[in-house]
Amino acid sequence: MNYIPDRITAEPGRSRDTFAGAELDVPTWPVEPGRYRLVAAAACPWANRAIIVRNLLGLQDVISMGLAGPTHDVRSWTFDLDPGGVDPVLGYERLQQAYFARYPDYPRGITVPAMVDVESKAVVTNDFPWITHDFFFEWREHHRADAPDLWPAECREEMEEVMRRIFTEVNNGVYRCGFAGSQKAYDDAYDRLWTAMDWLEERLTHRRYLMGESITEADVRLFTTLVRFDAVYHGHFKCNRNKITEMPALWGYARDLYQTPGFGETIDFEQIKAHYYVVHEDINPTGIIPKGPDTSVWTTPHGRDSL
Known part of the structure; x- marks a missing residue:
């Protein structure tokens, strides 16, 4: 587009x-x-x-x-x-x-x-x-006086590479799975997505945020896909190898961001589900919106503070 x-x-x-x-x-x-x-x-x-x-x-x-x-x-x-x-x-x-x-x-x-x-x-x-x-x-x-440095100069080049991979393989990757027009297209999209998800799981195992100790634009871009994953992409888009809640680093990271001021209050799971399950009539012709999953888990301790 x-x-x-x-x-x-x-x-x-x-x-x-x-x-x-x-x-x-x-x-x-x-x-x-x-x-x-x-x-x-x-x-x-x-x-x-x-x-x-x-x-x-x-x-x-x-x-x-x-x-x-x-x-x-x-x-x-x-x-x-x-x-x-x-x-x-x-x-x-x-x-x-x-x-x-x-x-x-x-x-x-x-x-x-x-x-x-x-x-x-x-x-x-x-x-x-x-x-x-x-x-x-x-x-x-x-900007407010204590606004975060979302584009730190010392890692900007690497950050743009990380964001590019997140955009093509994860942000767009879930849609590539959901709107695949053939089995082969879906299989290829699924494999690409989970290759990237495994890379992110490894990257976030020993660092709190994507670029290190501080939140950057890269984290914002990844978060908006992760927070929708179990509620929508896992089932609706057939990205169902596993849920985010089953990936320790990504799940802790996603909750960490969700509980950070500026992130969680922007999330409305009911609106998110209504959008995907109602608008995508070709994928979900009945328009039925799932009742789950339980969203209270997003406020449980994330244990990421020590990283």
């Missing part, structure tokens, strides 16, 4: 960047507190990243947030969680309206997260890796 590549930067103009192997020459918008609204959905792992990073950096007072409901039709995510089904800032029933406000014939999927210009009510960007990248690098003047 192609995304709207515009960025919101501290120095507006046109930006030429290399990030994750991509060279971009894109228009930029100025960083201005109160100007933009992050439209996200608690159900969506890609949007969940942006919600978490906004929390960790303390940007709640400078970037407002609207949350779409967990289910959507072919047209768009909708604001059915808000009174009257209307976003109170944008006045929209559908996120699609923000896309059409800028591109009347927008031909691609209406995705979250999206940054929307409040005054014009038009979408600015839905390029999700850049949204969280720029929350850190471009909105620094507005």
